[in-house]
Amino acid sequence: MTQDEFEKLVEQGIELIPEEIRKKMENVEIVVENFPNPEQLRRAGVPAGSSLFGLYQGVPKSKRGSYYANVLPDKITLFQRVIESHYRTPEAIKERVKRTVWHEIAHHFGFNEQAVRDLEKRGLNKMFKFEIQKKSKKSRARLGIIKTPHGSIKTPAFIPVATLGVLKGGLSQNEVEQAKTQCQITNSFHFLDLDRVEQVGKTGGLHKFFNFDKPIFTDSGGFQVFSFGKGKEFGLGKIGSIFPDEKSAENTSRQKENSVLHKKGENLLKISQRGARFRSPRDGREILLTPELSFKIQKQLGADFIYLLDVCGSPMDSREEAEKEMEISHQWFKRFLKTASNSGVGGVRDSQQIFGIIQGGVYKDLRQISTKFVNDLPVFGIAIGGALGKSKKEMYEIISVVNEDIDWQRPHHLLGIGDLEVMENIVKLGIDLFDCALPTRIARHGTAMTNKGSLNLCSGRYKDSFEPIEKGCKCPVCQNWTKAQLNFLFKAKEQIAGKLLTIHNLFFIETYLEKIRKKIAQGEL
Secondary structure, eight states: OOHHHHHHHHHHHHHTSOHHHHTTOOSEEEEEESSOOHHHHHHHTOOTTSOOOEEEESOOGGGOOTTOOSOOOEEEEEEHHHHHHHOOSHHHHHHHHHHHHHHHHHHHTTOOHHHHHHHHHTTSSSOOEEEEEEEOSSSSOEEEEEEETTEEEEESEEEEBOTTSSOTTTOOHHHHHHTTOOOEEEEHHHHHHTTOHHHHHHHTSHHHHTTOOSOEEEEOSHHHHHHHTHHHHHTOOSSSTTSTTOOOHHHHHHHHTTOGGGSOOOOOOEEOSSOEEEEOTTTOOEEEEOHHHHHHHHHHHTOSEEEOOOOOOOTTOOHHHHHHHHHHHHHHHHHHHHHHHHTTOSSTTSSOEEEEEEOOTTOHHHHHHHHHHHHTSOOSEEEEOSOOOSSHHHHHHHHHHHHTTSOTTSOEEETTOOOHHHHHHHHHTTOOEEEESHHHHHHHTTEEEETTEEEETTSGGGTTOOSOSSTTOOSHHHHHOOHHHHHHHHHTTOHHHHHHHHHHHHHHHHHHHHHHHHHHHTTOO
């Protein structure tokens, strides 16, 4: 990007500032430089080797007295090459420039660093909002955008699974940008199990702890409740076998990891109105996960979107079991939201928003009851969770039943489902968000996603194939690596091989979704 192009982004960032605030800006100039010099780093209190996107130098308006006159203007500097080294796409650069401009102008008005960050956390300059930009006339598909304090998400959107806060493969912020990833979902339970919740909270939350500057979702731990209970009892894992009557690429990949969840065993879970009681898979200590504790964990982790604690049912549940689990979930929802309300979470100006979860298993009348219940909750978005049937056909039927009553003004998230086989179909059913571990999981085992299907790059057939994974793919992997090279790296058990395929697969998914969003925009879907 040229300096002129970058300066235009700066001008756009200034134009987004409300006019009443712009009029109050006095004696201040905004300039662009490539990198900060040692003196600028010292003034900002930034250690050498760290990144500085912008810097304010001058006399804040709050400190200007009657003798303030004939002085050089305040100076706000944006460091173009530093920003470009962290953000590769024009859209990501534009968002970072806008946020940096706002941040430094706040210093001009007299806010110190902590006060500015508090303002950003409360979302005073960027409230949460879901905007529906276009509705399809052929289906329930819709084009939208979710605005958050950490950037916007174009919907329909795929949410990659970052179980422990980092995308599998250990992608850096730069590599996340290269993969065109918009956001991620993290598993809050593991931070409880590893006793790291307080540490992450004191650091400033997941965004700072892992240097991830995009929207983050955290699940409540509800699926762990399932995995220690009926998941263990029936040998059901999270992916693939969520549809017991079907085989899938996800299930095949999961088996390669020899997950303990695929071995039937004793149900280690006790569910009650109070909460879910089970033993830690790490050290065996007893854990009682309550709605109050689930909220406290997610609050400290600081994700943009947090989820109500629910009882995740099984496709094998009887109607009586599914109804009981739904009723317990609804009671837990009330307790979670009461705790959140007492903590000030969930308002449009707060730094976190909540998703409710529709339960009811495979039973249509229960799904209808739960949909109406969740519609009435003060939540930002609505997720469809729990047992989704024994086949994809049953899943589509369940979503259709939910669609009869669901609130269409809020974003809809289908939990745990999002492979290519179903993606376009669930979008046509009005799903805006979907998360799935498939792209990153199969990447670690040597499988690449292409327009012609999956490629097993561990196969000897690619030993001498000096071509990219997918001709025409613009991802950095296809631009710089061949199938033969990747085949060699996997055979040599080099960890970089899995990272490279992770970047490609995530890029492929996002490119696929860009095409879907284009179809909706053009009235073709």
